[in-house]
Amino acid sequence: MRCTVRKEIQEAVAAYEDKPRDQWLFDYPAQVGLTGCQVWWATDVGIAFERVEQGFETALKDYNRKQITQLNSLIHMLLGDLTPRDRQKIMTVCTIDVHARDVVAGLISQKVTTGQAFAWLSQLRHRWDDKSRHCYINICDAQFQFSYEYLGNTNRLVITPLTDRYTHTVHGLHTFLKIWHW
Template sequence: MRSTLQCLIPEAVVTYEEKPREQWVFDYPAQVALTCTQIWWTTEVGIAFSRLEEGYENAMKDYNKKQITQLNALISLLIGNLTARDRMKIMTICTIDVHARDVVAKMILAKVESAQAFTWQSQLRHRWDEGRRHCYANICDAQLQYSYEYLGNTPRLVITPLTDR
């Protein structure tokens, strides 16, 4: 299982931008899709911070609009006919996406302009290290290598400010 995940995650990271996410999500098992959407969230927020530093004032707002569009596309899939596995996968990604959207909205309201701000650093951020060919989970100054353990296709708890703490 671990070797399968280690093989599929880098492939999924690379193919993420090749088609709309609501299509891409069906190309991979749930754990791969979930991990890669979290990797890309971290990546895209990092890009928004870079654009802010370059002087583009609406970078984070533009990314937040993209998040809402992506979330709405997934929600529209839930209205249609899906297998039980696909429905669970998409519902779980929606749960994580809602939290990600709320984090970005909070940073916009607080006028956070640096990736070094605690509001961002305190989030669980997944990233793909191409040189080491591994996924890492970062929070504050801690970094853990993703263990590629089988998590299954299960629902996640709704993430609230309380569960964030």
């Protein structure tokens, strides 16, 4: 099961730019599509920061506009005729995309111009490593390998400032335990 989820995520991440996102989502199971979206969100924000550092001052704002376009496309899909399974998948991606949009809007309003800023590093960021062929989740200075446990097509919690604070607290506890070797 884990080998299959890992293989599917690898394929999804590699194929993400091959077709429009709203079509790409239907090529993969919900968990794989959601993870692929999260990998590409972190990748795209990283690219936007690189562009800002190269002098393209509006790169983050341009990416935020792309996010809004992607969200509008998903909302349009939800208004259409979908199977219950596809509707659940799209609603879950929407939930995560809304948070991602809000994070980028926050970075813009805080005038963050580098990918090394705490406001960005303190976010959960998924990334695919081609060399090890694994998905990793980073937050601040911590890195966790994705477990590839099958979760299915389920609801996701709406991410609020309180759930964000919880994530940071868990990271802080992990760091504390790591320092003290507990």
